[in-house]
Amino acid sequence: MISAWLSQHGRALLLTIKQLIHNPITNLCSILVMGIALSLPTGVYILMESMQSLSGQISSAPQMSLFVKTTASRQDIDSIKQRLESDARIVDFQFISKDAALRQLQQDNGLTNIAASLERNPLPDAFIVHTQKDGTAALEQLRAALQNWPEIELVQFDSDWVERLDAILDLGRLIMLMLSTLLSIAIVAIMFNTIRLQILTKRDEIEISKLIGATDSFIQRPFLYFGAIQGLSGGIVAWLIAAFLVDRMNRQLVDLTQLYSTDFQLHFLAITDSLSLLIFSAWLGWLGARISVASHLWQIEPR
Amino acid sequence: MITFKNVSKRYPDGFVALNNVDLAIKSGEMVFLTGHSGAGKSTLLKLLASIERPTSGVIAISGQNIAQLKPAAIPYLRRKIGFVFQDHKLLFDRSVFDNVLLPLQISGFDSKSMATRARAALDKVGLLQKEKSMPIALSGGERQRLCIARAVVHRPAILIADEPTGNLDIAYARDIMTMFNSFNQVGVTVLIATHDASLLENTQHRVLSLKQGRLAA
Numbered sequence: 001m002i003s004a005w006l007s008q009h010g011r012a013l014l015l016t017i018k019q020l021i022h023n024p025i026t027n028l029c030s031i032l033v034m035g036i037a038l039s040l041p042t043g044v045y046i047l048m049e050s051m052q053s054l055s056g057q058i059s060s061a062p063q064m065s066l067f068v069k070t071t072a073s074r075q076d077i078d079s080i081k082q083r084l085e086s087d088a089r090i091v092d093f094q095f096i097s098k099d100a101a102l103r104q105l106q107q108d109n110g111l112t113n114i115a116a117s118l119e120r121n122p123l124p125d126a127f128i129v130h131t132q133k134d135g136t137a138a139l140e141q142l143r144a145a146l147q148n149w150p151e152i153e154l155v156q157f158d159s160d161w162v163e164r165l166d167a168i169l170d171l172g173r174l175i176m177l178m179l180s181t182l183l184s185i186a187i188v189a190i191m192f193n194t195i196r197l198q199i200l201t202k203r204d205e206i207e208i209s210k211l212i213g214a215t216d217s218f219i220q221r222p223f224l225y226f227g228a229i230q231g232l233s234g235g236i237v238a239w240l241i242a243a244f245l246v247d248r249m250n251r252q253l254v255d256l257t258q259l260y261s262t263d264f265q266l267h268f269l270a271i272t273d274s275l276s277l278l279i280f281s282a283w284l285g286w287l288g289a290r291i292s293v294a295s296h297l298w299q300i301e302p303r
Numbered sequence: 304m305i306t307f308k309n310v311s312k313r314y315p316d317g318f319v320a321l322n323n324v325d326l327a328i329k330s331g332e333m334v335f336l337t338g339h340s341g342a343g344k345s346t347l348l349k350l351l352a353s354i355e356r357p358t359s360g361v362i363a364i365s366g367q368n369i370a371q372l373k374p375a376a377i378p379y380l381r382r383k384i385g386f387v388f389q390d391h392k393l394l395f396d397r398s399v400f401d402n403v404l405l406p407l408q409i410s411g412f413d414s415k416s417m418a419t420r421a422r423a424a425l426d427k428v429g430l431l432q433k434e435k436s437m438p439i440a441l442s443g444g445e446r447q448r449l450c451i452a453r454a455v456v457h458r459p460a461i462l463i464a465d466e467p468t469g470n471l472d473i474a475y476a477r478d479i480m481t482m483f484n485s486f487n488q489v490g491v492t493v494l495i496a497t498h499d500a501s502l503l504e505n506t507q508h509r510v511l512s513l514k515q516g517r518l519a520a
Contacts (some may be wrong), residue, residue, distance in 0.1 A: 004411040213382035214409045
């Protein structure tokens with residue numbers, strides 16, 4: 001029973017592959033069209049993921065600088081330390097006295113002369129505070145609270161560009177979603193039409209098969225396999241296109257990122273993402289075939 | 304095996320193809336169905352294959368009322384029957400062998416026994432030497448025999464033939480009747496629709512005659 005079931009599926013698969021080989025150019029063209037269509041959202045996704053990890057690196061250790069008023073006394077500093085220690089939102093902090101800051105300034109190449117020419121130390125005492133990862137809204141709240149302390153001159157928290165990046169990423173995700181939705185519909189429509197034409201050319205075969213006792217699923221099976229295999233092939237083409245583009249762009253990015261002394265690179269699709277792409281594209285092909293079969297096969301009844 | 308009770312078939316345009324037909328065909332019997340064109344022969348065969356449904360009445364095959372068959376059950380009914388079509392209905396894009404294989408693939412036989420059964424069926428109709436040919440290369444008589452091989456390859460209990468000797472010369476027609484007789488001798492119920500009077504001469508088998516949708520005695 002199971003072997004009969006397997007051999008029925010095996011035969012459907014074989015028929016599909018024969019069908020693919022029988023019309024190589026037509027089939028390659030539709031696979032290419034699907035691949036190119038899928039490579040667009042895939043590319044946007046790769047860009048988003050790479051930028052996400054960039055913003056993740058930064059915001060993984062949120063950090064702010066507290067500059068103490070120059071008029072603050074030793075007791076004030078100690079009291080700040082105590083309050084920072086007791087705040088649960090703060091992971092740890094580091095005190096940099098004005099003397100230490102000046103020494104560092106003096107050691108810094110190029111600034112030695114400027115530091116030496118100073119009559120007195122203009123630098124304030126400062127704390128560098130590492131906070132928990134609570135999202136930008138919570139961080140902003142903490143910043144405002146610290147700013148209200150009387151001894152604090154300024155709390156600097158450079159969350160602006162992180163927020164901007166997040167907004168860009170949100171926009172990118174929206175674009176990706178819209179692209180994938182539209183292009184998925186296009187792929188389903190392409191497959192619908194391909195299968196419709198196949199059904200028309202196999203009209204006799206379908207009618208005769210029905211006459212000699214073929215079930216609907218027997219008749220549908222090769223078409224569904226065809227859709228899934230073409231979809232899968234489209235997914236593979238999309239993967240290859242994306243891999244090629246990432247490789248080319250990363251070579252170009254090396255020059256650009258050296259100028260900005262960062263190491264931004266496009267990450268290639270992870271295994272799970274690659275698998276999702278292939279499964280999704282196969283499913284799209286299958287879906288197009290399924291809809292087409294459902295709307296055309298019933299019209300062919302033996303008379 | 305096959306029973307019709309008060310079976311009528313009226314088409315939407317008002318034409319009554321069958322009018323209160325009662326008949327019973329026993330298992331292992333061979334029966335001829337005759338009548339002029341338009342007498343209802345084709346309609347009767349279509350009802351048997353569940354290609355059409357009767358307007359009223361009961362049609363039973365092995366005790367199963369097929370007039371009320373669910374669409375999903377129709378394929379399994381058709382697998383019990385072998386059809387020899389008047390227009391052969393061969394697939395011209397595949398070889399003689401693959402044409403005979405089709406019913407076995409549909410019924411889900413395993414690959415090994417499929418090839419054996421297909422060759423046995425081709426051997427019975429004398430087409431084993433032509434298994435690799437394409438149907439287009441076959442003569443009219445050979446196509447008819449290929450159609451018969453396809454009808455019997457899955458060893459159905461019932462064999463139904465619609466004008467099996469339609470355009471064949473007498474020698475060919477006799478060959479084909481000999482084949483049907485031999486299937487009947489191994490227990491297959493055979494129903495042959497024909498208007499070929501020469502087939503009916505000297506036959507020991509029952510002849511049912513349809514006239515204007517009614518069964519004549």
